[in-house]
Structures are given as C-alpha cells and as structure tokens.
Amino acid sequence: MIIENKRILLSSPHMSGNEQKYINTAFEENWIAPLGPNVDQFEMDIATYAGVKGASVTSSGTGAIHLALDILGIKQGDSVFCSTFTFIASANPALYLGAELTFIDSEVETWNMSPLALERALAYAKKENKLPKAIIVVNLYGQSAQMDKLLEISNSYNVPIIEDAAESLGADYKGKKSGTLGKIGIYSFNGNKIITTSGGGVLISDDEEIIAKSRFLATQARDHAPHYQHSVVGYNYRMSNILAGIGIAQLQVLDDRVKRRREIFDTYYQELSNIDGIEFMPELNQTKSNRWLTTLTIDQKIVKLNPYEVMDKMNEANIETRALWKPLHLQPLFKGNKFFEEKETKESIATSLFRNGLCLPSGSNMNQKDQTRVIEAFKKIVNNK
16 A cells, blocks of 8 residues: 655665575574674674774674773773764763763864864863873764864874764765774664664774774673683673674665765755755765765744754654754753863854754655655745745
8 A cells, every 4th residue: 555645754774685684594593692603794794894903793882882982991080072962872881981071062064073172172181180081073964073183183182082983884084984093983783874783883993902802891791711700890782693684784785875875965955955044064075974864954044944843844744854963061961061162152063053953854765756755845844835
C-alpha cells in the first residue's frame, strides 16, 4: 500500500541489502556473543578505510570517547576542554571520570571549535596552572573543524586532541579522512548516522598501544591470567559479532552514501539558497563534508519566523526537522562551567547558531519526490504563503 503523505524522517537507516549475509554467517558459526570474525574484519576494514594503524569497535560512540579519555589518563579533578556546540555525548564521558569541563565556542567558518577561543582558553588555563589533559574537538553535521590550526595550538601546549568525528565519517580534511588527525578519533554507528550498526562506535588511532589498551579496557580489563583477575577498572564496551557484520556491509557502501547526501545538499542549496534570510552551513576550502545533515540558519528579522515555528509547520506537513544542538554551556547540567567565546560579543557564535539553525531531512534513502515535497513545504512556510 502506498501512503501518499507518509512521514519524511530526518535521517533513517539505509541498508545495503548485503548485511544479512554477515549476520547469517554469525548465526551459522554460532558467533553470537561479543567478539568473533566479523569484529576482527570490521576493525581491519575501518582502519584501512581511514588510513590508520588500528581500530577498536565499541558498543557506542559515547563508550569510545569514555575509553579515549581513560587511556589519556583523565582522572577526578582533571580539566578537559570540549566544543560547546555539540550533542551532550561528547562531554558526558568526562563526567564519568570526574573531570572538570570547560567549553569552547564555535567559529562561523566551520561551525566547529574556534581556534581563537581555544587559544584564549589555553592561555588562561596556563596562567591558572591548570592546563587540560585533553581537548575534545567535534566535527558537526559532517564538516571537519579547522584541525591544522587547532592542532598547532594544542601541540604548543602539549595537550592531546580527541577528534569526535561521530557525524563526519567519510568526510575529508586536506587529503586525510576526518577523524584521523587527532591523537584518537571517534566514529559513531548509531541508527541515524551515515552508516549504522544499529548501535555502536569505534575508536581509531595510529598508536597501536592505544588500540590495544582500548580493547583491554572495553572487555572489563581482564589481566592475562588462568583465572579472572582485574587490576584496573574496565568496561563492557565491545561491539557484538552480529552488529559488526552489519557494519562490514555498511562500510562497503559508505562512499555511495556520502555521494548521495552531498547530492541532497546540492539540491537543497540550488532550490533554497536564493531565499532572503536563509544561509547554509559552509564547507571549508580543501575539505569535503559528508553532509550528514543539511543544515541552515534563518535570519528571523527577514523571514519573520524562528526555527521552532518552521519545525511546527513542517511537522504539520508530516516532515521531520530538527533544531541545531543547544550549546553545552547553556545546558542546566553545566551551569557554572567555564566557557570561552570566540570574541566578546552580545551573543556567542554557538548560541547564535542554535537560536537560528535548522536541520532538514537528509537520509540517503530519501527519493527525489520526497525531497521535492520537503522543498515545496519549506518554501511555502518561509514565504508565508
């Protein structure tokens, strides 16, 4: 039965059709529990794709960030810097370890961490004799941060970067894969990401000791002994062999998924960028965003609508849209945490983006008819017709 006005989702899973082969093999060989041949192959495939020495697949991207912070020695009372303009999963793992979070503003060029704000924050921290033990840089909506500038600054203070590339798998940054420039990189395979394992994530690095330690900690930190012996705190974070099978097939079509999402963005841009008051997320020179989600900002003085009013009207048309991330320094959980703006203005860059931003449906399985429906509905709403 064809539903004429079916709901158009923001970013739904897009299966390749090849996943079942790997799942069936896991059942046939009874590799149901965590670990197994699919896990080994998926890790090798990810490392090869990203061009790094190793990968350690996990039950979630959040778990991978937690492992990364633990491996870097983050403990109670240590300081961690984090992009403010991101989903809370980027920051929560620091709380698990008892660290103190400082949030860094965005920049207009990428919407990601501002090098100027990071420089100011690190200079202040050095003066206070409390430099962070790690910096979590987030690549939002498929767009890499200005990693060369951020690395130059962080290296001058000898602080490692964890590159949270949960949303930017498949993106390129100046000839390298997004997620491979920091000391440790993180990808997510959550159900709404560009490829999915239903739930899952991965930690990647060129440091093979980090990969080995990640696998050790993620399997309850069991010591090498003829019995169950544990000397440090561990976690239950390893990906199952079944989910890794889904990931193998999904990774095989990643480049196709990136191509399709970029086509979707291009269509939106061609149809909507000429509307007064509408600006799309930029793409940095010498980079290629995976355009995981097509995002834009609305000048409310011109359009006379805020993003939530647009969202409500799009929902009436049975189309899912979403506001941009609420900056973490504005979250009740982090009331009182330090926040460094790019520059002293009435409103920070991250706050402005949140106040004015909107995500449009961008799933790679969205057909042209559905995208046309989204475009027509959006035009009608913002033109007040």
